[in-house]
Amino acid sequence: MANIQDGIAKARADGVPDEKIVKYLAGLEDVGPGVQKALQDNVQPSAIVDFLSRSPQFRAGEKSPTSERVVSSALEGPTFGFYDELYGAATAIPKAIREGVSIPEAYRQGRDLIRGEQASLAQEQGALKTIGLQAAASLPLMAIPGIGQARNMSMAGRLARAGVTGAGFGGLSSAGASEYGLDDPRFYSDVGTGAAVGSVLSGATQAAIPAVGVGVRQIASRVLPPEAQNYAAQKVAQAITRGMPEVPGADPLNQAQAKLRALGSQGRIADVSAPTRSLLDTTATMPGRTQQAVDAAIRQRQSTAGPRILSGAEQVMGRKAIDVRGTVQSLIDERKLSSAPFYKVVDTATVTVDDGMYALLRRASDAQSKAQKLERMETGNLVDLSNLKVGDPVPMRVLDTLKKSLDDIASAAKRAGEANTNRVASGAAASLVEKLKEISPKVGGKSAYSQALDAFAGPSKLLDAVEVGRGAMKLKIDDLTDAMAAMTKSEMDAFRLGAVQSLREVAGTEGGRTRLSKFWKEPNTSDRLKQIFGNDYKRFAATLLQEGKMKPFESVGKGSKTAERLAGQADLGESPLQVLGEAAEMGVAAKTGMASPSIVQSASNRLGRVQVPEPVRNEIGRLLLSRNPADFTKLREALNQLNDAQRQQLVQSGVIGGQSSGYFLDR
Secondary structure (H helix, E strand, O other), X not given: OHHHHHHHHHHHHOOOOHHHHHHHHOOOOOXXXXXXXXXXXXXXXXXXXXXXXXXXXXXXXXXXXXXXXXXXXXXXXXXXXXXXXXXXXXXXXXXXXXXXXXXXXXXXXXXXXXXXXXXXXXXXXXXXXXXXXXXXXXXXXXXXXXOOOOOOOOHHHHHHHHHHHHHHHHHHHHHHHOOOOOOOHHXXXXXXXXXXXXXXXXXXHHHHHHHHHHHHHHHHHHHOHHHHHHHHHHHHHHHHXXXXXXXXXXXXXXXXXXXXXXXXXXXXXXXXXXXXXXXXXXXXXXXXXXXXXXXXXXHHHHHHHHHHHXXXXXXXXXXXXXXXXXHHHHHHHXXXXXXXXXXXXXXXXXXXXXXXXXXXXXXXXXXXXXXXXXXXXXXXXXXXXXXXXXXXXXXXXXXXXXXXXXXXXXXXXXXXXXXXXXXXXXXXXXXXXXXXXXXXXXXXXXXXXXXXXXXXXXXXXXXXXXXXXXXXXXXXXXXXXXXXXXXXXXXHHHHHHHHHHHHHHHHOOHHHHHHHHOHHHXXXXXXXXXXXXXXXXXXXXXXXHHHHHHHHHHHOOOOOHHHHHHHHHHXXXXXXXXXXXXXXXXXXXXXXXXXXXXXXXXXXXXXXXXXXOHHHHHHHXXXXXXXXXXXXXXXXXXXXXXXXXXXXXXXXHHHHHHHHHHXXXXX
């Protein structure tokens, strides 16, 4: 009988029609009468051939109790189709000894018994239920850790990875399902077919698993707050990961957390990358609480932008943008004190009028009366500068007072708009200063008068420097450069007071803040800032660059109202339950080999039309607007969970697709 079964299998494999096989069998001595009787009873040739191709043990297996047939079919899953062969091998020797048959025959009988059990159950229950039974028995295999990294892998990447896994499992499963031996080329054809089918089915299953998951999550996240929070955290973590540059060994969330800290107290998670801002923008266009929260955050950021810029300038300059006049008086008092040792030397010194000094006294004749009056009021000394001749002695203190009087005249003329008077008085004062530096006593090998002026140039000069500073953002760059070049150290301190006030005015308007944030591409602004801050320019530029990084946030949620209305309509559209049903249909199609690319794409489109549930959107908005670095712990946990799930899905789809491939072989 075994020879008849082998002959039928070979004939069918060679493509011999069942009618010819039956005609041949009808002429055999042992089975011929039965075949002829079956033909007289109008039994189809294919049914006759099917019956004779089955051994008595196969037919006995078909009549086994249901519980035994379920176990046999289930064990095909974790053994990848080799359970029938394993059973035959395990029972061959005891059966051969017990029944007096050869070991190969005993192996064949045990194998056929299991095959009969499996075939009859599949006929009764259908292929899909049998696959499900085997998949359930294979759950321990699905716990195998995924191979490689699935972090942030695209769907195309996951489909490719699942296809490779499915090819391996499909080839193994088909090797177990094949009825041919290792010496038969058809065995290797079965393995190749199984690998190809397993790859396709695993890819389709990989697409179906997330699709079904989305449908389930649509429902769960609407009614379970923890699920909504976890889903939202995964979406935000994925957006962060996409926005971070790929640095070997660097963790994207750690990179984002460092960027958030660098942005200061006003930085929010949405600021760390373009994808996070885009996600917030999309969420803000949909119904929910996010739009209101975004509007409030933008107002708060805009209202504090000016003070932040000003605070950065104050920190760099070491000066506060408070009442300038009061601060200047404090600066004058401070400078008087620090310059006192040098002015003490100057005030006690007497110099001799030479030709150069005599010429300077003549140039400053209009300021002499004021200087003499001040000297008389301060010291009681009566000095007549107009009567001095070459060779006469004169207190250096009086000459310094004369210089200050010239400063007063120049300053008053400048405020009055008398440019010529200002120019002449300033020139006379500058020439007198150079002469006094030249004839001044030395302190530490340097001119005492020069050191005194560095410490305190006089009230008028400091006030003038303040005014230059207050116009620093408006003056022509050449005028600003020239004015600063002539300033002493004390004047530069006063200039910075005015400059801070100037920046305060600029940063106080939205247009001014925009101008400052674009300094890096507008030389007219950057050149002024370089003059104002000098060696500290880069420090203040860092403040402006930081503000520039947060500027795009102000456009979040300001898109088209049409998009907002469409989002609202979609939110009232298809039911998640409806789409979940369609996802389930796609899963069934995938398992039966009917999942074409068009079916997968259609299901994906349907899933895409279901909006993220409002609880999830609200939580996404909350996370993206968060300024709390501690939220990164939640994001990291959610991302790890997502990565683990994706890795597991690769194995699951490979096992399911690979096992299913065995059903595509002719058995």
